[in-house]
Amino acid sequence: MTPGKPMEEVAIVGGGPAGSSAACLLARAGRPVLLMERSAESHHKVCGEFLSVEAQDYLAHLGIDLDRLGASAISSVRIICNRTIAEAALPFRARGLSRKSLDEALLNAAASSGARIERGATVRSIAPDRAGWSVDRSSGDQLQAHALFLATGKHDLRGGKRVTARTRDDMIGFKTHLALAPAQRSALDGAVEIVLFPGGYAGLQIVEGGIANLCLLVSRECFDGVGKRWDKLLEFICDSSSPMASRLDGAAPVTPRPLAIFGIPYGFIHTPLPSEPEGLFRLGDQLAVTPSFTGDGMSIALHSGFISASAFLRHGRESSIYHREIRSHVRAQIRIASLIHDAGRWPRGQQKLVTIFQTWPGVLRSVAALTRLRSGAIHRALVAP
Numbered sequence: 001m002t003p004g005k006p007m008e009e010v011a012i013v014g015g016g017p018a019g020s021s022a023a024c025l026l027a028r029a030g031r032p033v034l035l036m037e038r039s040a041e042s043h044h045k046v047c048g049e050f051l052s053v054e055a056q057d058y059l060a061h062l063g064i065d066l067d068r069l070g071a072s073a074i075s076s077v078r079i080i081c082n083r084t085i086a087e088a089a090l091p092f093r094a095r096g097l098s099r100k101s102l103d104e105a106l107l108n109a110a111a112s113s114g115a116r117i118e119r120g121a122t123v124r125s126i127a128p129d130r131a132g133w134s135v136d137r138s139s140g141d142q143l144q145a146h147a148l149f150l151a152t153g154k155h156d157l158r159g160g161k162r163v164t165a166r167t168r169d170d171m172i173g174f175k176t177h178l179a180l181a182p183a184q185r186s187a188l189d190g191a192v193e194i195v196l197f198p199g200g201y202a203g204l205q206i207v208e209g210g211i212a213n214l215c216l217l218v219s220r221e222c223f224d225g226v227g228k229r230w231d232k233l234l235e236f237i238c239d240s241s242s243p244m245a246s247r248l249d250g251a252a253p254v255t256p257r258p259l260a261i262f263g264i265p266y267g268f269i270h271t272p273l274p275s276e277p278e279g280l281f282r283l284g285d286q287l288a289v290t291p292s293f294t295g296d297g298m299s300i301a302l303h304s305g306f307i308s309a310s311a312f313l314r315h316g317r318e319s320s321i322y323h324r325e326i327r328s329h330v331r332a333q334i335r336i337a338s339l340i341h342d343a344g345r346w347p348r349g350q351q352k353l354v355t356i357f358q359t360w361p362g363v364l365r366s367v368a369a370l371t372r373l374r375s376g377a378i379h380r381a382l383v384a385p
């Protein structure tokens, strides 16, 4: 321990689903945990806000009551390309809930389990040292941690950058909340719609309060082509998809402007090197990034929270054991999802996909099942200490 620097047994950076779930479980096991979250208060995030059944299982285990939070229910999926619509029942009942509500509920659950939560606490950089990990905060102070859980989502930290070579990161993500016209809201209710358009895809579903989440991914090239303007992008998507044009007819924005994110390394899975220092646990998007259409990013984040906490309780700071285990849980689903993501970006691939899904709705159900975490891995995570 360095004199003057406080020493933590476990420090967690980032209070999204990954960091909060790990904090909750470690605190419940009686371990002292400090979680640092840079946002000072609840806020919106770029996300489709689709909660898969796996994510719901983890949330229930953490005591998050989705009914009380007003989450919508989603039981079918529609894939739309031009005028072709393929529809299938989902193999589970999904839920829709804004990240603003969900992430706050998770942070509250971690605090009531006994974790110390610091809001407005931004970590600037990390570095291994003799006692474990040294953490530099933007407030100018430092601390040391025996074990460090890195759960900063898409944001890389100096000293802990992800190696994202061989991933594709040329898409921009947007998210906004809309009040749809009543007839369009009823038509969307109970379904998630994925609209394929040249250069990307958009997802539309209802969240709490009957508000619609519109979240989309578009290539930089396409966004540049519409003059880098959100209103022009929406016009372009509606011109290429009349079902989308109908949905958005009469819609009013609920949030002042769309949120955007770029540089998302789809297909990334952390590969631990033999030289990697122990005591650094990567969680959520710092561990792996699955294509967004799967709606499985949050369940991977929660899964990593559960598996990392149980690995720490069993093996202490030997993070290499955790990384080997969790990599084997997510690798196959992310590979399959990445292949579909690539095919779904280009007009010819899009038309082929939707025709296959329309002809054989069972294929669409299988895709939904194959691009998510396996139930065996989840079952083991839920029964682990």
Ligand SMILES: Cc1cc2nc3c(=O)[nH]c(=O)nc-3n(C[C@H](O)[C@H](O)[C@H](O)COP(=O)(O)OP(=O)(O)OC[C@H]3O[C@@H](n4cnc5c(N)ncnc54)[C@H](O)[C@@H]3O)c2cc1C
Binding pocket: 013, 014, 015, 016, 017, 018, 019, 036, 037, 038, 039, 045, 046, 047, 048, 049, 050, 051, 052, 055, 121, 122, 123, 124, 151, 152, 153, 154, 155, 157, 173, 174, 215, 216, 217, 261, 264, 283, 284, 285, 286, 292, 294, 295, 296, 297, 298, 299, 301
């Ligand atoms: C366009 C798009 C749509 C998506 N749609 C869905 C969907 O419908 N369903 C689904 O399950 N997944 C979806 N995902 C994926 C999902 O959003 C992520 O996988 C998930 O949020 C990862 O959780 P996390 O806890 O790792 O990171 P995050 O949720 O990003 O949380 C990270 C936290 O760390 C904090 N932080 C960052 N840097 C610092 C720092 N330096 N110091 C302190 N705190 C810091 C941030 O403020 C944030 O609160 C989507 C992703 C995108 C891009």
